Amino acid sequence: MTYRVKDMPACKGCPFYQTGEQGFVPDEINTGAKLAIIAQNPGELEELDGRPLIGRSGQMVIASLGTYGIKREDASWLNVLKCRWQNENILPREENILRGAVDHCTGAYLRQNLARIRPNLYVPMGDLALHWLTGRENIGHWRGSVFIADSGPIRGSKVLPTIHPAAIFRQPAWRSASKSDFSRIARELPKREPVVTYSDVFHLGVSAEEFINTIAALKGPVVLDIETKSTRPKSERKPIEETLAVIGIGWGKDVAANYVCDAALDEVLRAIESADVDWIAGGAFDFTVLTHYGVKFKWERCHDLILLHSRFDIELPHSIEFIASMWTDRAYWKHLTDTDLLLYNALDCAAEWEAWYRLAAFCKARAPLVWKVYMEDRPLIEVQVALHLAGMPTERGRIQAEKRWYEKERETAEKALLAAFGSTQGSATAVPVCATHKRYTGKSPLKARKGEAEVCSTCAAVRRSYIDSQPLNLRSRPQMIRKLRESGIRVPLTREGKTSLAKGVVSKLLKKYNDPRLAQLLNYWSKSTAVSRYFKEAWISPATGRIHSVYSMHSAKHRWSCQKPNMQQTKRPEKVLESLGDIVETAE
Structure with a gap:
């Protein structure tokens, strides 16, 4: 059954209420279930069906539980928030809006629903659920941990946090961690106390x-x-x-x-x-x-x-x-x-x-x-x-002079690129405010709203105008890809079907199109990387007079890597060393 926020009297006054047209997804309580899954907020499919965790993320959770013979009806399914902010799956950046929505929604619904259940194990998925339930921060730290909550609305209960399945789609390497977490969920279900304890x-x-x-x-x-x-x-x-x-x-x-x-x-x-x-x-x-x-x-x-x-x-x-x-x-x-x-x-x-x-x-x-x-x-x-x-031998005066040289080169390259591409992301033109959606300013991403078959064309123009008016960030790959496309340069796709503007790709595009701006872009990136990474971390030890980087053997293909600073990130400006002579002497 499909619900609307405006149909729920308790939702009025919530910062997420907006027009009340977005979908409302109630919690799914299964009395007697030994497991409670608590997520952040529903997605689009959940809003359409009126049930929590039935979309792609929910299906992944159900499949993981099914590996251990646990069915959907063996768990209660809850969300901290019962609707989506502006019909998007992302939370608002404004802390006061998010905090107000969490306080309102949990006070109106989640606290009451938690009082109706007493599972053996609570599984918060993601940072928002973890923090609200237990007061603890950072799901990456706490995932896989079994502990008794010492604060929050489930104080005294057993908790096993895990990462939200949506994070796995963004970072597939977390899949192994998720599998480990669900094996522990199955192990911990029979008892209210942790199954494994240590006698330290x-x-x-x-x-x-x-x-x-x-x-x-x-x-x-x-x-x-x-x-x-x-x-x-x-x-x-x-x-x-x-x-x-x-x-x-x-x-x-x-x-x-x-x-x-x-x-x-x-x-x-x-x-x-x-x-x-x-x-x-x-x-x-x-x-x-x-x-x-x-x-x-x-x-x-x-x-x-x-x-x-x-x-x-x-x-x-x-x-x-x-x-x-x-x-x-x-x-x-x-x-x-x-x-x-x-x-x-x-x-x-x-x-x-x-x-x-x-x-x-x-x-x-x-x-x-x-x-x-x-x-x-x-x-x-x-x-x-x-x-x-x-460590690596160096001279303090020389490294200071080299840093100034790189900064000057970066500034020169930046000015040339902005002159070639334009200082903004596009040619902004004034667009009147949408008469239907007067509150939309173009700052947030745009999708078709509930009840609308397609994206509002006026709102799309407002969004485009807003983006075009923003300053061009030469280090932003997406912005530079757009600029190149507008110039008729076709940026190739990776094997995963995504556009890439890695240095190797730009080098190939330079050979293909012979556009001098591409050479300028590579030069700018090189100088910018040296300034922002190498010289920022190139700390000279007063005890040895050398730069002591941190070396690692843990990178892919068993190659050595180097950081703080990465000694491979910079090339000494050999061609200008002679011209730096006086500067080095002064710096010393």
């Missing part, structure tokens, strides 16, 4: 003597995880400049210990160096910092969890939190970094140990080629550490 034995902040004795008694694989202090933001930190704060070790899925660095640090470092264990770290960062502090590792006994995971599936994210969400049953803990550093470190150690144990066992038993490739690449951990510490 964490020795937090022990003395140097106890920590050294613990290391000496250990055999087999042991996780090594450090916490550091730095005045720079976490995203900009380099191993060469880090100060050790905490050293942690983990030797079981629920056993860990850590030590707060003090005057006995050198003794602890010697104990790490002489330990008869296989050290496991979540990336080369820990090995690099400890090597910088003088630890001489036996590299043939060092392992990298992230390296193994990248060899297992290069498409997936390789953060520790993601790996743990796939290979352990731990709930997300990374938010503790600013409130309880020692507990955070112990959880890191335990989770990394379990993830390593399970992933390594899986690869050895069921994917031996993955394990073989990993073991062949593992000796490069030592090389990676050496690259981090060696």
Whole structure:
């Protein structure tokens, strides 16, 4: 049955009400169901049918549940919002509008419907549902975690968040994570309490003597995880400049210990160096910092969890939190970094140990080629550490002069391109306001409204005029594609049927059409990339006088990559080095 917002008295006063013509989708409550799925808002198909989650995303959820014998009638299906903003599947950018709509709609409908059910498991899909139900942020962090809500309208209930299926259509790499989440949903359904729990034995902040004795008694694989202090933001930190704060070790899925660095640090470092264990770290960062502090590792006994995971599936994210969400049953803990550093470190150690144990066992038993490739690449951990510490030689005055040269070149190229293409996206012409849809200004995307067979032609003209009047962004691929098409240059499609304006494509178009503007565009992109990426991140260490980039072996085809800065992103302006001589001298 099709409903309209204007037919629902409780909807009046909601910021989403507008004309009230959009579809209204009530929640689908199945009394006695052990599962409750809570999504963000209905889509177009849901509005037409009057039922939640029956479109493409809903079908994906039903199919995933069906793999484990769970039918649609075995769950209740709810949405935080019961209609769409301006008949679109996107939420309004204005925070006050969204917040007002959520407060109004949940107060009128969702809270009442939640009071009618008592499932064993609540599954919020997406950020909006997660935040409203539990008060927690970022579905990417919390997906796959099983926890008891400690706030929100379902406080005291078991929750397992997962990403919204729509996100998988945009990022197919999340499909593996979604499959893992639904297997846990099936596992968690029978009970109201989490099926898997941990009996953690964490020795937090022990003395140097106890920590050294613990290391000496250990055999087999042991996780090594450090916490550091730095005045720079976490995203900009380099191993060469880090100060050790905490050293942690983990030797079981629920056993860990850590030590707060003090005057006995050198003794602890010697104990790490002489330990008869296989050290496991979540990336080369820990090995690099400890090597910088003088630890001489036996590299043939060092392992990298992230390296193994990248060899297992290069498409997936390789953060520790993601790996743990796939290979352990731990709930997300990374938010503790600013409130309880020692507990955070112990959880890191335990989770990394379990993830390593399970992933390594899986690869050895069921994917031996993955394990073989990993073991062949593992000796490069030592090389990676050496690259981090060696850095790239540079001269401060020269790099400052080069930055100014690139900025000037970028400015010159930008002026030339805007003169060639025009400073706006199009030739804007004044269009009168639509008499039927007076509130439409052209800022938002346009589709056919409910009850209309096609898009309003006047509104389409308003939208086009608005877009044409906006400044041209030379770094916007879609805008440049439109400009090129208007010039008669046909931009080819990719295998997926999408238009692409990658550098290689532009180079081919330049050969085909011989349009000098394409050469100018490539030149502009090159200079802009150097300024916005390379020189922004090219921080010279005062200790070494060098630029210390971060190197990785986790990229596709097992190639090395480099960032912060990417040393491959810039070419020294060799042809103008002589003219830079005086500038360099002044900068020094």
